[in-house]
Amino acid sequence: MRQLLMALAWLAAVVLISLGAAGLVAGMDTPATVESRPWLTARDDVPVTARLDAITADLQVMSDKLDELGIQARGALAALVANDSTVAAKALDTGDALIADIRTRSAAIGTELASVPLVGTPEAEFRLGPAVRDRHARLVAALAETQGLDVAWAGLSTGSASATRLSNLLAAHDQTALAAAAQGRSAEYAQAIVTLDEADQAIADAGKLRDQLAKTVDVSTLDQWLDRSHKYDVALRNLYTKLVESKGRVTAAVRVAMTEERKARDRLPPDTRGLVLIMAEIGRGGMNNAVVAIEEARGRLADALAVPEASPAT
Numbered sequence: 001m002r003q004l005l006m007a008l009a010w011l012a013a014v015v016l017i018s019l020g021a022a023g024l025v026a027g028m029d030t031p032a033t034v035e036s037r038p039w040l041t042a043r044d045d046v047p048v049t050a051r052l053d054a055i056t057a058d059l060q061v062m063s064d065k066l067d068e069l070g071i072q073a074r075g076a077l078a079a080l081v082a083n084d085s086t087v088a089a090k091a092l093d094t095g096d097a098l099i100a101d102i103r104t105r106s107a108a109i110g111t112e113l114a115s116v117p118l119v120g121t122p123e124a125e126f127r128l129g130p131a132v133r134d135r136h137a138r139l140v141a142a143l144a145e146t147q148g149l150d151v152a153w154a155g156l157s158t159g160s161a162s163a164t165r166l167s168n169l170l171a172a173h174d175q176t177a178l179a180a181a182a183q184g185r186s187a188e189y190a191q192a193i194v195t196l197d198e199a200d201q202a203i204a205d206a207g208k209l210r211d212q213l214a215k216t217v218d219v220s221t222l223d224q225w226l227d228r229s230h231k232y233d234v235a236l237r238n239l240y241t242k243l244v245e246s247k248g249r250v251t252a253a254v255r256v257a258m259t260e261e262r263k264a265r266d267r268l269p270p271d272t273r274g275l276v277l278i279m280a281e282i283g284r285g286g287m288n289n290a291v292v293a294i295e296e297a298r299g300r301l302a303d304a305l306a307v308p309e310a311s312p313a314t
Contacts, residue, residue: 041129044118048132052139055112059142059305062105066146066298069098073156073291085164092160099153106146113140142304145297152297156290166209166222166278173202173229180236187248189240196237203230222278228267235264 072095079088118124119136176199183192206226210219239257246254 041127041132044127045129045132048116048118048128048136051112051116052132052135055109055116055139056305058105058109058112059139059301062102062109062146063298063301063305065098065102065105066149066294066301069095069102069149069153070291070294070298072098073153073294076156076160077288077291080160080163085167088160088164092157095153095156099150102146102149106143109143113143138304142301145300145304149294149297152290152293159290162209162213166206166213169202169206169209170225170229170278173199173206176202177229177233177236180240184236184240184243187243189243189248192240193237193244196233196240199233203233225269225278228264228269232261232264232268235261 072091076088076091076095079085079091113136116136118128119133124133176195180192180195180199183189183195203226210222210226213219213222235257239254239261242251242254242257
């Protein structure tokens with residue numbers, strides 16, 4: 001009986017020791033979940049967190065650059081709507097430099113995130129805490145928000161170039177038409193007709209640009225502007241042609257031409273408000289979309305960088 005009791009006692013001890021060892025192994029093999037003990041991953045969490053702190057600082061700098069890019073984008077759009085090509089060009093040049101800087105920083109941060117130790121490996125679940133792994137994922141998502149900004153800015157620059165070229169063409173036409181009218185008042189009718197050739201070319205070039213813009217922009221106001229300007233040029237050319245034929249004398253044909261010229265002149269826009277509307281339409285046809293894309297990227301990056309509230313202790 002004594003030997004039997006001793007054997008049972010040893011068996012019980014062996015079972016308890018085995019169960020205890022199994023518990024230790026299971027505890028060591030448990031993933032680092034919210035409920036697990038943080039000191040199990042502290043050794044690797046500390047250096048990885050230091051790397052993530054540095055990356056977060058770099059992302060914050062890039063976020064500040066993106067804020068400035070948004071300011072330049074809105075400024076360029078406002079300047080173009082106001083037909084101030086000088087201010088618009090300055091804003092676009094500043095934005096080009098910012099885009100290049102953001103592109104360089106984004107590539108460098110992407111390399112840093114990819115080189116963070118343990119993250120993305122099978123060991124990460126056991127050697128890094130969930131907060132550290134989640135933070136790395138948020139930073140990757142934050143960096144992703146900066147992708148595609150090149151395309152958005154290119155759209156803004158393209159729209160700006162189109163608006164600036166159109167504005168210059170319309171201004172050149174008006175100046176040339178005024179010069180032809182001045183020559184006509186000086187009885188230089190033949191020279192005025194030659195000058196009107198330049199005005200016709202400006203209208204033709206603006207028409208080609210109009211066809212390109214019509215794919216993305218409401219060109220109804222532009223169509224009216226071009227149509228009325230062209231009709232006035234035709235009427236003015238006809239008047240000077242009749243005066244050349246009559247050698248400057250006011251004949252019946254000249255009187256009819258003068259009436260048609262006056263009617264066409266009365267249909268011309270009285271000021272540059274129509275041009276402002278044209279620039280605004282171009283802005284709505286793509287440039288606004290680019291500004292919105294930049295603003296949305298700014299907001300998403302700020303949200304991704306925001307530190308989430310800590311969950312209550314369990």
